[in-house]
Amino acid sequence: MIVYEEFHFGKEKHIAFYHPVDFSHFAHLHRSYELLYLKQGGLEVTVNGKAFLMHAGDMVLVLPYEVHSYRDLGGSVCDVAVFSPDYVQEFYSQTVHHFLACPVFRMEPEQIRRLEALLFYDDSNLFLTKAALYETVACVLSQTELKYRKEEDRDLLHRILLFIRQHYREELTLQDLAEELGYSRLYLSRYINRFLKLSFPDLIHEHRVCQAIYLLEHTAMPVSEVAFDCGYSSLRTFNRCFKRVTGKTPREYREEH
Template identity: 30%
Template sequence: MVFFQTHGLTGPTTFLYHHVNDLQFPLHFHVAYECILVHEGMISVDMNDTTYNVSKEQLIFIHSHQVHRITSEHHSKVTIVLFSTDFISDFDQQYKERLATSPVISYSALPKIEKLQTVYHQKAFLYDVLSRLISQTNFIEKKATMNTTLLHDLLLYVDNHYDKDCSLKRAATILDYDYTYVSQAFKQMTSLSFTDYLNQYRVSQAINKLTHSELTISEISRQCGYETLRTFNRNFLKYTNMTASDYRKQYTAS
């Protein structure tokens, strides 16, 4: 099992992509828009109270700030593309307050993202995606309820505080909510306790650092908010079924 979370965009006009195997990630959102292309296997994406199954040679389009969860029941090989709103400014202006009801797009053969080496090729790919999306789906207005706003705020709190002392009680105080209500609402919306979610998120960030930096495991443990290496190791093994050292070796070998 692999958790993955790409980090924030580096500039106003940014196009990032990552190839990932066996993608798993709990509820989260991006400021950027996102496309996930499935090359092998199948992933499930939960968003808008709906589960979308995305199979080989399919792509799913995810709106900016759209809360979603990704799971791979078996092996999967995907490419994640994150891009800033500047790439599709006309679409963003017209549809930023609306959501696609059928965001999964089928291809006879998915584009090879690594070959999109100029901004013109990248925009051509994105506008082709949007053309296909608009021709096949309806769009509905975003509905912001108190619970969805609360969830958005809590996920943002974790993103900003996972690397330090991070607790639901502190989040409830900062957000001016009753702790008991927040605890029950979070469990209802995510099917996870706040502690479970926080540990999954921390492990996902640790994986990113293991595979994209030369930091030691002890340094990564501290940067992901763990006070002791023992606690980090226990949680890493729990969510990935391997040690951090073995995970790094496996990634390097591949």
């Protein structure tokens, strides 16, 4: 399952941080950078289909619109910062059409202490936080290389996913998307498959199922209402799609969560 996340940092705030334990997260992408520091345990991170093994002390930097996921390998304790490209505009201008050959890297203990003080736990000093971020990206670039990405139009991916997010309850077709964005159906179909390895209908189903998961976990809505609220006119279709994505029926999922 691939989920598109939009981070809303708040007025004049361009960074968010959290501290997960036993951390696993299904495949997702967003417009922001994501920096994770593995303090303890083991973690497998997958970025754009390539898996990397992380040990305590490792860090990973995920670039905007890169599909990524995490799998806990036992006792993972992490610091995570998600920050807007607007925060590091000079770095963004270098990476917008590129990817990191290896996104996993390490920093010196003193550098880590600065990050924890200025980024992962307190971002109240704008200039010190920016300095910590630029020190981090400089460290990344000293340990790996930027490679050119042939597919340049990442903004189009954002527009596609935003359109689906806004209209997933409706009966969407590829023609609707083509008319909204001004591209041919064939081009958009190939584009979505190239970036996300999904068909347009499957992308819609995955977004609907993601919304259904949230409702099943956080509300007492009957399964039938969840189905209709997420854009399914048929409960049978909802059950089939939900199980195909998660491996469980909606009722089984709710019972386990």
